Amino acid sequence: MHSILKSTCTTFRTYVTILQKPRILLGLGNLSDNPGATKQRKRVGRGPASGHGKTCGRGQKGQKARGGNGKPRRGFEGGQTSISVAFPKRGFHNRNEKTYAPLNLDRLQHWINTGRIDPSQTITMKHLLDTRCVHGVKDGVKLLADGSHYFKTPIKIEVARASQTAIKAIEKAGGNITCRYYNRLALRATIKPEKFWKIPKFAAPVKAKDIEWYSNYKNRGYLSKKLAGLPVTQANAQMAARAI
Numbered sequence: 001m002h003s004i005l006k007s008t009c010t011t012f013r014t015y016v017t018i019l020q021k022p023r024i025l026l027g028l029g030n031l032s033d034n035p036g037a038t039k040q041r042k043r044v045g046r047g048p049a050s051g052h053g054k055t056c057g058r059g060q061k062g063q064k065a066r067g068g069n070g071k072p073r074r075g076f077e078g079g080q081t082s083i084s085v086a087f088p089k090r091g092f093h094n095r096n097e098k099t100y101a102p103l104n105l106d107r108l109q110h111w112i113n114t115g116r117i118d119p120s121q122t123i124t125m126k127h128l129l130d131t132r133c134v135h136g137v138k139d140g141v142k143l144l145a146d147g148s149h150y151f152k153t154p155i156k157i158e159v160a161r162a163s164q165t166a167i168k169a170i171e172k173a174g175g176n177i178t179c180r181y182y183n184r185l186a187l188r189a190t191i192k193p194e195k196f197w198k199i200p201k202f203a204a205p206v207k208a209k210d211i212e213w214y215s216n217y218k219n220r221g222y223l224s225k226k227l228a229g230l231p232v233t234q235a236n237a238q239m240a241a242r243a244i
Contacts, residue, residue, distance in 0.1 A: 044056035044057060098139045098140075099138045099139050100138075100139055100140050100141060100142035100160060100161055101134040101135065101136055101137045101138070101140070101141050101142070102134075102141075102142055102144050103128065103133065103134050103141050103142065103143050103144065103159070104144045104145070104146035104147055105143070105144070105145055105146065105147050105148045105150070105151040105166060105169055105170075106146060106147020106148075106150045106151070107133065107147070108133065108143075108151070109147070109150050109151045109152070109153060111131060111133045112153050112155070116131045116133070117131055117133065119153050119154070119155045121156075122156045122157070122158060123155055123156065123157040123158070124157075124158050124190060125137060125140065125141050125158070125159065125160070125187075125190055125191060126190055126191050126192075126193070128141060129191055137187070137191060139160065139182070139187070140159065140160025140161065140182050140187060141159045141160055141161075142159065142160060142161040142162065142163070143157070143159050143161070143162040143163065143166045143167075143170075143177070144162075144163050144165075144166055145163055145165035145166040145168075145169055148165060148166065148169035151169050151170075151173055152173055153173060153175070154173050154174035154175040155170070155173075155175040155176075156175060156176045156177075156178075157170065157175070157176075157177050157178070158177075158178045158179075158180055159177070159178075159179060159180075160179065160180065160181070160182055161179055161219075162177055162179055162219070162220065164218070164219075167219075167220055177220050178220055178222050178227065179214065179219055179220050179221050179222065180202075180214075180222045181202075181203075181204065181205045181210060181214050181222070182202070183202075183203050185200055185203070186200070186202040186203060189202075204223075205223075211223070
């Protein structure tokens with residue numbers, strides 16, 4: 001019973017407090033912040049009575065007594081010549097740069113002669129990488145024409161890029177070459193298909209420069225309508241038409 005009366009009284013007091021009129025009238029002349037809402041700034045260097053005079057609470061000398069709250073700038077090495085000044089690096093890194101692993105025709109012919117690569121099947125970048133014919137495939141493989149006078153085997157090969165001399169040497173030997181665009185996902189699916197439960201659909205180039213290059217039959221691009229043995233989809237044909 002006592003607890004019931006106590007709770008009732010508490011509720012009544014709260015209700016009365018809410019309905020209680022303010023002791024002073026509110027106006028623009030008596031508005032102020034709540035207690036503790038503002039804080040005065042710390043004034044240093046204004047005499048010993050404050051406890052923050054002379055050295056302003058920083059102590060005697062040293063790195064922490066310097067400006068910047070004792071935290072030096074990035075690359076500061078205590079006063080000695082920083083490594084960025086002693087060994088400067090000039091230039092920049094091109095984000096749009098493509099790095100192709102070079103493959104010359106004399107090396108490819110040597111791999112065929114030694115039986116490491118089967119010329120009867122289509123040679124892809126996976127075969128070249130698995131047989132250690134190329135190393136460090138970052139953005140694809142580019143076929144070059146060094147030792148083209150040694151190349152005599154007719155093959156069918158798919159790479160990312162190829163020089164004009166290499167294309168002529170492949171076709172002179174009775175072979176066929178196709179240059180195909182690979183983004184990072186398509187390149188990984190080509191080199192390591194065992195990593196995928198389902199091989200993804202290869203993306204088409206989106207940059208105008210790439211569309212124009214792979215749509216040109218002179219480069220034996222896979223988007224070219226003249227390239228024999230490869231069906232040209234409607235989407236690829238439209239991209240090739242826009243590039244031209």
